Amino acid sequence: MDRRTEKVSGEREEMNMITVNYFARLRELTGKTKETIERGSMTVQELLDWAEETYPGFGKDTVHVAVNEEYALKEDVIQSGDNCAFIPPVSGG
Amino acid sequence: MKPFEIVEEPIQSQRYVDYVLHAGAGAVTVFTGHVREWTHGVRTLYLAYEAYIPMAEKTLAQIGAEMEEKWPGIKTAIVHRIGELHISDIAVLIAVSSPHRKAAYEANEYAIERIKEIVPIWKKEIWEDGEEWIGAQKKYPGKGKK
Numbered sequence: 001m002d003r004r005t006e007k008v009s010g011e012r013e014e015m016n017m018i019t020v021n022y023f024a025r026l027r028e029l030t031g032k033t034k035e036t037i038e039r040g041s042m043t044v045q046e047l048l049d050w051a052e053e054t055y056p057g058f059g060k061d062t063v064h065v066a067v068n069e070e071y072a073l074k075e076d077v078i079q080s081g082d083n084c085a086f087i088p089p090v091s092g093g
Numbered sequence: 094m095k096p097f098e099i100v101e102e103p104i105q106s107q108r109y110v111d112y113v114l115h116a117g118a119g120a121v122t123v124f125t126g127h128v129r130e131w132t133h134g135v136r137t138l139y140l141a142y143e144a145y146i147p148m149a150e151k152t153l154a155q156i157g158a159e160m161e162e163k164w165p166g167i168k169t170a171i172v173h174r175i176g177e178l179h180i181s182d183i184a185v186l187i188a189v190s191s192p193h194r195k196a197a198y199e200a201n202e203y204a205i206e207r208i209k210e211i212v213p214i215w216k217k218e219i220w221e222d223g224e225e226w227i228g229a230q231k232k233y234p235g236k237g238k239k
Contacts, residue, residue, distance in 0.1 A: 089228030092214030
């Protein structure tokens with residue numbers, strides 16, 4: 001279901017919002033823990049390209065993306081309202 | 094406690110051992126990963142761990158489900174600590190019980206390998222003369238991977 005169709009026009013714009021979270025090296029690089037991007041939808045690859053362009057040195061080739069707490073593939077489509085996270089190489093344990 | 098969790102306080106090992114122990118268990122393996130002072134000749138002062146907590150707990154539970162599928166009859170608990178950890182502190186604990194010991198050993202080792210692959214936790218090493226985020230992902234974590 002497209003939630004946007006339920007909104008009146010004044011609220012529609014607010015729904016063009018993708019949330020992204022930053023951790024570890026990327027949190028320090030961007031100086032942010034999270035921010036919102038005004039886009040209705042984009043692919044994971046487009047999000048990575050955006051990040052590289054916005055934050056030089058992002059290192060998109062080593063970064064994975066989680067959408068709503070699940071690892072996503074580069075061709076997956078992110079929708080407005082989704083909660084995304086950039087996952088640099090993990091080092092738990 | 095939750096069977097798959099991220100904590101900020103010191104890990105209390107006995108809680109997780111008690112959780113996996115039951116009358117049908119003939120073996121319990123407990124792995125604890127600790128903060129090491131020397132790595133390749135470089136002295137660590139302390140470590141700072143960070144996690145994407147909700148996803149980390151979900152992926153720990155996913156690893157638990159993978160283990161129970163591979164070794165039916167085991168019971169598992171996994172906890173990882175975040176924040177500032179000092180030399181010899183426990184960073185991660187994996188407790189596995191099984192009717193017979195072989196499964197408990199094998200499943201336990203599987204768990205730490207998978208943690209290092211897919212769980213969104215990051216470690217920063219702090220040395221006397223610098224610091225660095227550590228990370229060398231082996232492969233794409235993938236979706237619904239076995």
